[in-house]
Amino acid sequence: MRGTFVALTGSILLLIAGCTAEPDVTYGLQPLELDASNAEKDRVKSIDQWITILYADLFGEALGSAELFEVKQAFFSVGDQDIARATLVSNFMQDANVQLPDAGVMVQDPDGFINDTYVRFLVRYPTEAERTWMRNYLASNPTMTPELVYTAFALSEEYLHY
Amino acid sequence: MKRRTFLKKSGLAAAGAAAAPVILPSGRLFAASGRRMAEHVVMVAFAGGVRQQESILRRYVDDSQGEPYPGNIMYNLLGGEPPVAKIVYGTGVGGITPIPAVMPTPLEQFGTTFAEVSALSAGHFGGLNSLVQGGTPGGQGLKQRPLQPTVFEYLRRHGGYKATDTWFVGNGIGGSLPLLNHSEHPNYGAEYAGNFFAPTVTFEGAGEYAFADAAVYHPENELNPMLRMKAFLDQQFEADGTGGFGGGLNNTDEEKEQIKAFMRLMYDKVENNAINLPPVTDNGDTATVGFACEVLSHFMPAFTLVNLGAVDSCHSNFSSYLGALHRADHAVGHLWNHIQSIPEMAGNTTLILTPECGRNLQPNNILDENDWRAYDHSDENSMRIWTMMAGPDVPEGLTVGGEDNPVGMVTDTMMTVCDILGVMPEVQAGGMVHPGTDSLFNRI
Numbered sequence: 001m002r003g004t005f006v007a008l009t010g011s012i013l014l015l016i017a018g019c020t021a022e023p024d025v026t027y028g029l030q031p032l033e034l035d036a037s038n039a040e041k042d043r044v045k046s047i048d049q050w051i052t053i054l055y056a057d058l059f060g061e062a063l064g065s066a067e068l069f070e071v072k073q074a075f076f077s078v079g080d081q082d083i084a085r086a087t088l089v090s091n092f093m094q095d096a097n098v099q100l101p102d103a104g105v106m107v108q109d110p111d112g113f114i115n116d117t118y119v120r121f122l123v124r125y126p127t128e129a130e131r132t133w134m135r136n137y138l139a140s141n142p143t144m145t146p147e148l149v150y151t152a153f154a155l156s157e158e159y160l161h162y
Numbered sequence: 163m164k165r166r167t168f169l170k171k172s173g174l175a176a177a178g179a180a181a182a183p184v185i186l187p188s189g190r191l192f193a194a195s196g197r198r199m200a201e202h203v204v205m206v207a208f209a210g211g212v213r214q215q216e217s218i219l220r221r222y223v224d225d226s227q228g229e230p231y232p233g234n235i236m237y238n239l240l241g242g243e244p245p246v247a248k249i250v251y252g253t254g255v256g257g258i259t260p261i262p263a264v265m266p267t268p269l270e271q272f273g274t275t276f277a278e279v280s281a282l283s284a285g286h287f288g289g290l291n292s293l294v295q296g297g298t299p300g301g302q303g304l305k306q307r308p309l310q311p312t313v314f315e316y317l318r319r320h321g322g323y324k325a326t327d328t329w330f331v332g333n334g335i336g337g338s339l340p341l342l343n344h345s346e347h348p349n350y351g352a353e354y355a356g357n358f359f360a361p362t363v364t365f366e367g368a369g370e371y372a373f374a375d376a377a378v379y380h381p382e383n384e385l386n387p388m389l390r391m392k393a394f395l396d397q398q399f400e401a402d403g404t405g406g407f408g409g410g411l412n413n414t415d416e417e418k419e420q421i422k423a424f425m426r427l428m429y430d431k432v433e434n435n436a437i438n439l440p441p442v443t444d445n446g447d448t449a450t451v452g453f454a455c456e457v458l459s460h461f462m463p464a465f466t467l468v469n470l471g472a473v474d475s476c477h478s479n480f481s482s483y484l485g486a487l488h489r490a491d492h493a494v495g496h497l498w499n500h501i502q503s504i505p506e507m508a509g510n511t512t513l514i515l516t517p518e519c520g521r522n523l524q525p526n527n528i529l530d531e532n533d534w535r536a537y538d539h540s541d542e543n544s545m546r547i548w549t550m551m552a553g554p555d556v557p558e559g560l561t562v563g564g565e566d567n568p569v570g571m572v573t574d575t576m577m578t579v580c581d582i583l584g585v586m587p588e589v590q591a592g593g594m595v596h597p598g599t600d601s602l603f604n605r606i
Contacts, residue, residue, distance in 0.1 A: 073369075
């Protein structure tokens with residue numbers, strides 16, 4: 001009888017201790033204000049960073065570690081890294097899962113397309129001068145497609161920096 | 163015109179032509195000052211560590227395994243009878259069927275052989291650096307670019323060659339290999355680098371995933387408009403032009419497109435089994451040489467370095483080493499034949515080949531399937547190598563030096579390339595090669 005009492009008391013104490021309320025913790029991301037400045041991008045991305053960010057920007061998902069290893073191996077096998085980068089971007093562009101906007105968007109809403117592209121690749125809004133140049137350039141070069149615009153951004157020097 | 167007037171006028175014209183600066187692709191004003199003996203040089207780093215005993219001395223297993231069977235297993239490079247027994251280096255089960263020679267005459271008979279040359283290092287890293295820099299990699303760490311200029315940079319800076327005139331075809335991307343196409347030297351560097359592919363990775367391995375589906379954009383409708391937009395973005399960013407984590411090699415835009423087109427062609431050829439491979443292609447070296455042939459056909463470079471390395475299996479398997487040596491010979495024979503099949507290169511190309519280091523005199527304790535012992539490379543015997551060359555102005559059928567009479571150094575190979583392509587005076591004046599390094603032509 002005494003043993004039963006001790007066991008029952010112990011269980012009640014454990015139950016009380018186990019019911020302590022958890023602290024109210026909230027996880028989230030602080031909103032970041034984008035501007036049109038590129039002046040703070042003074043650090044060069046590593047090869048891993050550039051490849052994984054490129055993949056995320058083009059496919060909207062993370063590149064697997066095995067695939068990253070493959071791409072890095074391929075990069076080491078080509079002497080001219082400009083060529084390796086251009087070829088990888090073009091290769092990704094031919095993938096059926098690449099997230100390219102419809103060409104019509106570029107024509108119907110050029111400002112929206114330009115803004116979205118700057119934010120997607122360069123994580124900033126274009127300056128007024130850049131927006132104007134881009135708008136005029138797209139209007140006067142009908143052979144430009146979203147693929148070619150994205151390629152130009154992905155190969156830009158600014159995209160190599162952060 | 164009177165003879166005297168003619169002589170005066172023609173003399174003035176000649177003097178003017180000699181003094182007039184010519185802007186070369188490198189931006190250099192004057193052409194190289196040295197003589198130029200051939201239009202093209204193909205240098206083979208017959209690498210991986212090759213023992214004198216099984217190669218140039220033609221002793222097969224007589225000087226390694228205690229088996230009384232000497233013989234030549236490099237039919238395309240060397241003369242001499244093959245072994246009569248214990249054949250393991252060929253094809254088929256047990257390697258019992260030797261690969262027939264692909265050259266009608268061994269290179270030895272129409273070229274010059276330096277039968278006993280001194281290496282400066284008993285290892286691959288030091289040896290390969292000796293071959294590309296003409297020196298030893300003192301102070302240079304592993305996975306670091308050379309500290310002194312490479313042969314590619316000498317040629318491009320002093321010879322005025324454009325980027326696609328100089329190629330390094332590597333057998334892989336291990337170690338420092340992909341870094342040997344240019345140095346970190348402040349007066350040379352990436353601006354004067356050689357182009358590089360490790361084709362068995364670029365076109366058959368990981369590169370297929372990363373590059374194979376890339377489109378070749380239409381130059382006027384697609385490529386140029388895209389590049390103009392990129393130029394605008396770069397102008398806005400005002401980058402330092404270093405190209406981020408890895409820059410370009412000063413290929414012109416036109417050259418870049420040529421290289422991309424070449425890559426497209428290679429993926430198509432791989433898919434259709436159309437690469438110009440040696441008749442027997444069953445290891446990495448033979449495949450590498452097949453792709454090197456494609457580089458030669460496509461670019462007809464002034465200088466191409468091809469690196470082999472399969473013989474390094476000798477660390478753990480002597481029979482495999484013999485097979486790799488036999489195949490390296492087969493591959494070089496195929497390479498020579500291919501050069502002669504390219505009209506622009508036939509008859510004006512020099513082929514020069516050198517192992518980067520030798521292998522030990524004594525074996526280690528690892529036995530292979532034939533109970534033969536393996537060999538590492540760390541002793542004096544590892545410092546013994548040889549060099550062969552053939553081409554314009556190269557004496558035919560000449561052997562210089564021998565087992566007890568070493569002539570030349572591993573670094574001479576690089577200087578000989580510079581001599582053939584006309585930049586040796588500038589390289590010597592730079593004073594950055596190993597002391598005593600000289601053109602092999604000066605050692606004959």
